[in-house]
Amino acid sequence: MKLQNDLFLRAAKGEKTERPPVWLMRQAGRILPQYRALRASLSGFKELVTSPALAAEVTIQPIDELGMDAAIIFSDILVIPEAMGLDYEMIPGKGPVFPSPLTSSKAILDLEFGSAAAAKLTYVYEAVQITKKELNGRVPLIGFCGAPWTILSYMVEGGGSKTFSKAKKFLYQYPQDAHVLLQKITDTSIFYLKNKINAGVDLVQIFDSWAGILSPAQFLEFGLPYIRQMCDAIHEVPITVFAKGAWFGLDKMGKLDCDVIGVDWNTYPSIARHLVGPDKVLQGNLDPCMLYSSPEKIQKATLEMIEKFGGQHIVNLGHGVYPDTPLDNVRVFVDTVKNYAYPQ
């Protein structure tokens, strides 16, 4: 089906566009009253993730309400550990918890992986199919997964953390086990993304949410090589790589076989461009907390950001939108971009 609005895909492929496209990480979620209403009627977050029709519904809500240039399938990066045999729970107010985090070589060897593990996530592929049908070509649909290091960090740490020191300790103490686990996650994630692409997503984004807590040497050993494998395996659609906090790796990310590099809010656009080089589109990077500010300030900061990137740019925040962000402020952000036109 031909897309009515293909601005996001044209920009992702590096084509010159009339304005930058705009979407927000976590746009499908608690910023929307219609999401909160649906969510309140359910048993929990995981019911929403595993119900294809509901996941499709919340994926489309922000497009209906705010008119971004791309939708992103509502899901969670932790479906991958679950498909590999490591269950998690989502505890309200606390976040994800793995009751049995990985602590032994045997537990790692016992994990399922690859196409068999990825095949279990039928509810995600169905959600993609329903969403594509219901979007009816309005905007492209983004699929995503976590980068292998970020997935490992939850599987070993057992949940969220400020320092992920258990997961980092694991890399230093058991590097061989870590590589076995990272390879299993990578193999699974490649099949997972390919299945999503077959189901209909138009671009895939790899989120390395915890790249920034690695030392540069660890990122080069345990992070980047597995992202590279994923980029090298996928050619069907454009790929975005977002390694939050890993400014020290932007130069190497600029050499990946991908199309778009995500930029967090700590990074000056000019420095990101200098480090990444000329070949990639950059995505980002307004501070999500800026959306707590006034409409006038949001508009001003958004326009300044667009001008600082100066093209080859997809507008987004530098991290997921915070749940308590005023909806009208998100609207100002989106509308500011949609009303902008690059100078001729």
Added chain:
Amino acid sequence: MKLQNDLFLRAAKGEKTERPPVWLMRQAGRILPQYRALRASLSGFKELVTSPALAAEVTIQPIDELGMDAAIIFSDILVIPEAMGLDYEMIPGKGPVFPSPLTSSKAILDLEFGSAAAAKLTYVYEAVQITKKELNGRVPLIGFCGAPWTILSYMVEGGGSKTFSKAKKFLYQYPQDAHVLLQKITDTSIFYLKNKINAGVDLVQIFDSWAGILSPAQFLEFGLPYIRQMCDAIHEVPITVFAKGAWFGLDKMGKLDCDVIGVDWNTYPSIARHLVGPDKVLQGNLDPCMLYSSPEKIQKATLEMIEKFGGQHIVNLGHGVYPDTPLDNVRVFVDTVKNYAYPQ
């Protein structure tokens, strides 16, 4: 009193030294069995902070046990909010909690500040005096405080956080109130550091632990100017500024009237030197998690780090040592530096 080991101070002042000095952030603490034994006999963390003789005892423990080239007074950055009238509690397993975080302009206006607030912290100054006496010139003593933004972040957020989004929201929504509060914290901290210097500390370090969650623009507006005021006000002893995660501000920090710039473990030494420029001594930056590794790897990584900095360097970790670090591994780290000699 003349110092028997003045290597740390000579290095901090930019003099050429025979080897880099070494100490660890959080060296006085849970890595030491003698600390844990003392701590277990007390009602809580705050009893230790507010008891001068005990604070002095734990300050000296790591010098006795591991022989670092500097001691750092055992205390907490949150004594400043408390002196300003905002009490905190230290909850085991959770960290600091402010029962009444700041939420109004009036609460900020009501805070005490400046010399009157700083004068309340007599237990810190007494701890410094006792420590200096008991150290008896063995090594220099470091005094410290939090940078104004980091102190504000706890006072507004009400405790620790992964995102400090409430504190950042406060900067965006109430910038004028934020500046009033930051100025009050700055005024108090300057008197506090001067009192510590009068009591005997040989160098002061300013910890901006949460600088890295600010956008570059926020760091320039709400972070750096107050650190600059502090640097401009203190000339009695050398000053170290450590703004964790604020790689984007290293070039501006290189122009502060201070002596040493702390470098976190995410930052390549060569990039830190390039950004800071030639005039400052750099302190850091081994990944604290590296100390979970084997003695051989710790030694190798420590020597590589020393060579990468290539002089004008004080060896430390890129963040505080983690409490569960094996003591023998800390010993390997310290001894590797002490057995090193710069090439002639």
